[in-house]
Amino acid sequence: MASRDEAFTVNEPNQNKKRFYKKSTFVTHLPERYLYSPSHGWVCEIEEGLWRVGLTKFATRMLGDMVDQDFEVKSDDTVQFGQIIGWMEGFKAISDLYALVEGTFDQVNPALNSDLSAITKDPYASGWLYQARGKIDPRCMSVTDYTELLDATIEKILEQQKQEDEESS
Numbered sequence: 001m002a003s004r005d006e007a008f009t010v011n012e013p014n015q016n017k018k019r020f021y022k023k024s025t026f027v028t029h030l031p032e033r034y035l036y037s038p039s040h041g042w043v044c045e046i047e048e049g050l051w052r053v054g055l056t057k058f059a060t061r062m063l064g065d066m067v068d069q070d071f072e073v074k075s076d077d078t079v080q081f082g083q084i085i086g087w088m089e090g091f092k093a094i095s096d097l098y099a100l101v102e103g104t105f106d107q108v109n110p111a112l113n114s115d116l117s118a119i120t121k122d123p124y125a126s127g128w129l130y131q132a133r134g135k136i137d138p139r140c141m142s143v144t145d146y147t148e149l150l151d152a153t154i155e156k157i158l159e160q161q162k163q164e165d166e167e168s169s
Contacts, residue, residue, distance in 0.1 A: 019143050023154045028057040031124050035136065036146035042124065043100050043136050051101045051136055054128040055088070055119060058150060063090025066116045071097070071130065073105045081137045085130070088119070103134015 018029040034042045040059035043051050060066075071086035079085060079099040086097040099105075108130050111118060118127040141149070 019147070021147055021150065023151060024158060026058065026061065026150075026154060029124075030056075030143050030146065032143050034124070035140035035142065036149075037100050037137060037140050038149065039098060041098075041100050043140055046131070049103075050106065050131060050133050052128045052131050053100050054123055056146075057123050058153070059095075060090070060120045060123050060127075062093060063088060063095060064092030066090055066119045069097075069112060069116065069119075069129075071108050075105060075107055077105045079103065079105050079132060079134075088129075097129065099132065100137045100140065101132035101134045102137070103132055106131035106133055 017032045019032050021028050021030055030036075031042070031044070034044045036042050036056060040056045040062075041053060042056055043053050046052050055063075066088065068089040069086065073079060073085045079101065081099060081102045083099040084096045085099050085105070088095050088097060109118075109128050111126060112129070115126075119129070121127060
């Protein structure tokens, strides 16, 4: 597994390389240089110490089409790992947004004001949520570890669906 330093060299030649992932009916292409949180967020260093954060395609699929969002923090506010900094409302669910960076909140993606659907359509690029300066949550993991988490999560969902189907029969 690549170290975090290797994973985030800004000018690396393969910085746009993606890993194809498919399990059951879920398909995505995960940027390999990103790190992923257990809560299905992603982080990517865009310059030294400045991190861009978004939701993974899995998270956006669980939320459904985006309806509304709001952030409770403003530029230059101090943020801590796990702090609730806002919320997202999708057609299927509402979810709190947690800080994946400890340090200083930089900004909300200004494009979301005019195109909230970018979060679902392009979650790993134009649909990013916010930027913050500091250090990332140590629970964030490589794309390899994240695909293992996805496998386990999807298996659990499929097992629950199977049990529900058997109970309703």
